[in-house]
Amino acid sequence: MTGALGLAYWAETSIKLGVALIVIPTAALMLGYLFLLKMMAFMQSRLGPQDVGPYGTLQLIADAVKFLQKEDIHPAAADRRVFRAAPVVVLASSFLLFVVLPTGPDAVVENLDTGIFYAMAVSSLSVLGVLMAGWASANKYALLGGLRAAGQLIAYELPLILAVMGVVIQADSLNLQEIVRAQAEGEIFGFGLIGNPFILTQFIGFLIFMISAQAELTQTPFDMPVAETELVGGFHVEYTGFRFLLFFMAEVATAFAFSALATVMFLGGWWIPGFDFDAPVLNVLGPVVMLVKILVVAFIIFWIRFTYPRLREDQLQKFAWKVLIPLSLANIVVTGIFKVVL
Amino acid sequence: MVAQNIAFGIIAAITVAAALGMVTTRNIVHAALFLVAVLGGLAANYVLLTAEFIATTQVLVYIGAVMVLFLFGIMLTRAPIGRIPQMTGATWPVAALSALALGGITVYALIDRFGTDSLATDNTVFRTADVSDSVFSQYIIPFEAVSVLLLAALIGAVVLARRD
Numbered sequence: 430m431t432g433a434l435g436l437a438y439w440a441e442t443s444i445k446l447g448v449a450l451i452v453i454p455t456a457a458l459m460l461g462y463l464f465l466l467k468m469m470a471f472m473q474s475r476l477g478p479q480d481v482g483p484y485g486t487l488q489l490i491a492d493a494v495k496f497l498q499k500e501d502i503h504p505a506a507a508d509r510r511v512f513r514a515a516p517v518v519v520l521a522s523s524f525l526l527f528v529v530l531p532t533g534p535d536a537v538v539e540n541l542d543t544g545i546f547y548a549m550a551v552s553s554l555s556v557l558g559v560l561m562a563g564w565a566s567a568n569k570y571a572l573l574g575g576l577r578a579a580g581q582l583i584a585y586e587l588p589l590i591l592a593v594m595g596v597v598i599q600a601d602s603l604n605l606q607e608i609v610r611a612q613a614e615g616e617i618f619g620f621g622l623i624g625n626p627f628i629l630t631q632f633i634g635f636l637i638f639m640i641s642a643q644a645e646l647t648q649t650p651f652d653m654p655v656a657e658t659e660l661v662g663g664f665h666v667e668y669t670g671f672r673f674l675l676f677f678m679a680e681v682a683t684a685f686a687f688s689a690l691a692t693v694m695f696l697g698g699w700w701i702p703g704f705d706f707d708a709p710v711l712n713v714l715g716p717v718v719m720l721v722k723i724l725v726v727a728f729i730i731f732w733i734r735f736t737y738p739r740l741r742e743d744q745l746q747k748f749a750w751k752v753l754i755p756l757s758l759a760n761i762v763v764t765g766i767f768k769v770v771l
Numbered sequence: 772m773v774a775q776n777i778a779f780g781i782i783a784a785i786t787v788a789a790a791l792g793m794v795t796t797r798n799i800v801h802a803a804l805f806l807v808a809v810l811g812g813l814a815a816n817y818v819l820l821t822a823e824f825i826a827t828t829q830v831l832v833y834i835g836a837v838m839v840l841f842l843f844g845i846m847l848t849r850a851p852i853g854r855i856p857q858m859t860g861a862t863w864p865v866a867a868l869s870a871l872a873l874g875g876i877t878v879y880a881l882i883d884r885f886g887t888d889s890l891a892t893d894n895t896v897f898r899t900a901d902v903s904d905s906v907f908s909q910y911i912i913p914f915e916a917v918s919v920l921l922l923a924a925l926i927g928a929v930v931l932a933r934r935d
Contacts, residue, residue: 507852508798508800508852508853511801511804542823542899543824543899546827546828546899549831550827550830550831550835551830553830553834553835553836554834557807557835557838557839557842560842560843560846561804563846564850567852576846579839579842579843583836583839583843586835586836
């Protein structure tokens with residue numbers, strides 16, 4: 430079997446995995462620096478990191494080195510094996526998301542037929558790691574944080590998947606490349622220059638997806654699982670050193686991956702207006718376009734995070750079950766009717 | 772096909788080991804986590820059988836939803852760390868008998884139906900569209916029956932949870 434580069438299957442897969450292994454930490458660092466350190470600081474009238482590198486750009490690398498030097502501490506009463514495995518499960522869940530993200534006609538690790546369905550499935554694995562961390566820490570704050578996270582992620586996974594369904598119905602495919610193609614070849618009332626980004630027709634789906642993604646990422650206003658004023662840090666309260674670093678990386682990398690999914694499904698993905706869908710040059714330009722769009726979406730996610738106060742637990746559950754799920758079901762029905770009629 | 776056979780051997784060994792761990796462990800959360808490993812191993816085997824959609828569904832439904840609810844329920848009630856004295860495994864002969872009976876029936880049914888059939892070796896993946904086409908044409912009646920069953924369960928849950 431040979432792939433797009435004309436190499437053997439194993440060689441091509443190793444190259445793609447190598448690229449993915451460089452891209453994921455870089456993406457996490459970039460989001461962490463740009464938004465978590467600098468943007469949050471500016472929004473709070475601070476300067477943020479200044480000293481390490483120009484404009485403090487190397488601050489997170491210095492932080493990572495600091496984390497690696499710290500002592501690896503287990504609480505005495507903890508369940509050691511589960512305690513150690515939990516951050517790995519969370520990180521694996523966010524790494525697996527990157528497998529299907531397309532950034533060009535051939536620039537994708539594996540173009541799975543079930544694309545978006547696979548992404549939803551592996552993103553749901555992170556709850557497992559959070560529950561494991563909360564339980565194994567032998568700490569009541571950690572356990573409460575883990576339970577809150579599980580309740581929240583179960584509630585918001587439904588609207589997330591249902592919001593995606595509208596896009597799938599409109600694009601006729603679960604495959605992420607086919608979803609990009611459907612937007613690239615779509616037309617807005619006969620005007621086909623910029624294709625038909627699904628944010629126009631699926632605007633409600635986009636809103637539901639972004640709100641649910643915010644909850645899945647446990648970002649404010651949905652950050653009860655890690656609420657520091659109530660739970661001193663939630664499920665990762667007992668973690669230090671590189672295990673905490675793994676949780677941190679997973680959080681930021683998942684934010685990046687969800688922004689990328691929103692880009693692919695609602696903002697036209699890597700396609701540039703005016704180019705053929707299969708033009709080889711898009712393998713180079715596509716990732717750049719994707720990155721710009723991802724940063725815009727991630728900006729919205731972090732903007733909301735730094736602006737809104739936290740919801741109460743009952744408000745959060747009510748909002749998911751009584752507002753988002755009925756709305757997303759209505760969205761599916763309307764999309765289905767339009768699909769059959771038009 | 773050699774690579775697939777080696778992969779099957781490794782996955783099967785992990786799955787069986789996890790299944791044994793699940794029934795012998797003395798901690799209820801460990802048992803649930805071993806069950807996660809078993810279900811993950813089954814999903815990996817579905818991938819080897821080129822049934823990508825089934826594998827993804829297995830991960831989404833069983834690991835992502837059912838097991839999370841299990842763990843949520845266990846931790847919400849009582850889940851001490853370490854050995855649980857009540858979990859003595861005293862009923863293991865009955866459990867072993869019923870597991871053997873169920874395994875025997877399944878193996879007999881599979882051999883009786885499929886015998887020496889083998890998968891096509893040209894590495895084709897069953898496309899999701901083909902799966903949905905057969906669900907909504909050939910298997911439409913079982914599919915609708917299952918939907919009605921789920922609806923009944925849903926209404927039952929609402930009735931049970933109502934307070935008035």
